[in-house]
Amino acid sequence: MFHNSSQRKFWTFKGEDELEQKRCNANGKFRKKAIETGKPGLSDSLFLERHEEDALFRLYERRLLDFCNAFKPIMPKSVVGTALMYFRRFYLNNSIMEYHPRIIMLTCAYLSCKVDEFNVSSTQFVGNLLQETPAGQERVLEQILEYELLLIQQLNFHLVVHNPYRPMEGLLIDLKTRYPTMENPESLRKSADDFLAQAAMTDAGLLFPPSQIALTAILNSASRAGINMESYMTECLGLKEDRDTLSKMYDSMRRMKTLLRGYELPKSEEVHIYKQKLERIHAEFAISSNKRKRGYEEDGHVAKEPRLAEE
Template identity: 45%
Template sequence: MFPLSSQKKFWTFANEQQLSELRLQQNVNYINSHGAEMNQEQREAFFLLLAEERVLIKQYELYLNDFCRRFEPPMPKCVVGTAFHYFKRFFLNNTPMDYHPKEILATCVYLACKVEEFNVSIGQFVGNIKGDRNKAMDIILSNELLMMQQLNYYLTVHNPYRPVEGFLIDIKTRSNMSNPERLRPHIDEFIEKTFFTDACLLYAPSQIALAAVLHAASKEQENLDSYVTENLFVAARDKLPALIEAVRKIRFMVKAYELPSKEKVRLIEKKLEKCRNQENNPDSQIYKERMRKMLCDDDLELPLDSSYHVADSSADMSMLNMSQESV
């Protein structure tokens, strides 16, 4: 159950300010570590600002969603939700300057497939990727352990989809609405939009689910206020004000979301290529040498030109079938 889960205890936060502070701390730590010899003006020109990181992450969340939507065989909604959770959690405790989101994205989806028991092999998975699939496989498998470590091995995710089913059954039973199933397309659309916000890091899945149901009802010109007050919370009226406030904030977050500017993303990615950590850049010689030494320590021999790398940014977008034009 969510109230007793690791998600509630370790990955649900008090407010948006707490999230901003975590992200800012990662940004500051990276800049202090890699820009010790620079003055403030040089740092701002060379490194990504926190606002620039947020724009970049927004764009890669769109890529993630697009990849999942095009996946064959069709991907269950719970896998998509879990992948979004992993992606957001990873970049709470890491900066894109340290780990480029293009090298984290596919690993989040692949790990989510495993955890949610959507049984696709690594071969089937990379079959959905255009370009060099061996390179894609290297990216995913070399980052899988890193991903689990950064998630502190708390891999179980509670998504809003199960509470939605409970609400729909209850509405059919205890409300006067005709054909509640007509709410479903609006519900699914709303939940998908919440994944582009920080709602899943701030609110319980049941709160997100209820916000989605009420949003869908308003779209269908139905009023469920009496159902919520007289049926759903008749025995717990003291909890109703907090629930109403949570639902209001979730709906506002979805309404306030804005697509990132493609031109801004292009400039940020260009800046990132200069300031990213080369030790974690699979294209860099530093990374290849480090991997060679690690494997040699295990009595394995890895040539310097091994394919522990990814293609350049434009090639990766083609590889993952996630071009900006497709968003």
């Protein structure tokens, strides 16, 4: 149950300012560690600023989503959602200047498959890196297995993620059984699914309970279809006499929608510059072993589309 979960206790935060402070702290922690190495010629211009880190985070998060969506066999939504949440939690307290997102994103996907019991072998998993050679896939797997324990530790061993997909199914069932005013609740599914997909690419899962994200998705879908569901909120959800709770809920929903509207992918020309800085940083302050560095190094090896046919 979410109410008693580690997610609610340790990974649900009061606001965006708190999240940004944590990310700033992670950025500062790496800068301090780098400066303490005593390397000559260090300057602030070498390091990534927070907005640059954020742009690269969104780039690699999108690549993680592309990898999961192209995965064969088809990866369940809950596994994808868990992988994205692992990625977001990891970089809440760590800088991408210290741990390159290229391998962390694959480690997040690999761990989520295991935790959510999506049974694919390690060979099957790296087999989805379609542009890699078999030898390259083997090197990637070695890196994933090396980073897996680090990821688990940085997640504080809190591996169960409560996604909003199950609550949304529960709400659709509830609408069918207790809200006869609505003729076809299933008509809300597509738009609600789209909302949840967008929410997964934001901090919504770090700020709101999954049930609230699911309810917002349903109400947003109904609103787009011109359906008023206030009576469902007041009568079926028992909020008629609790105007204070209802008001707070609507306020949270507005905050969530604002969060989603504010999401955008970074511009390609900016990303190119930031990536060059990131690679220079990792070359300069390589904290990992040579074995790790020889592994998964090319962004292009994460296929964004499944291979449809063999040549």
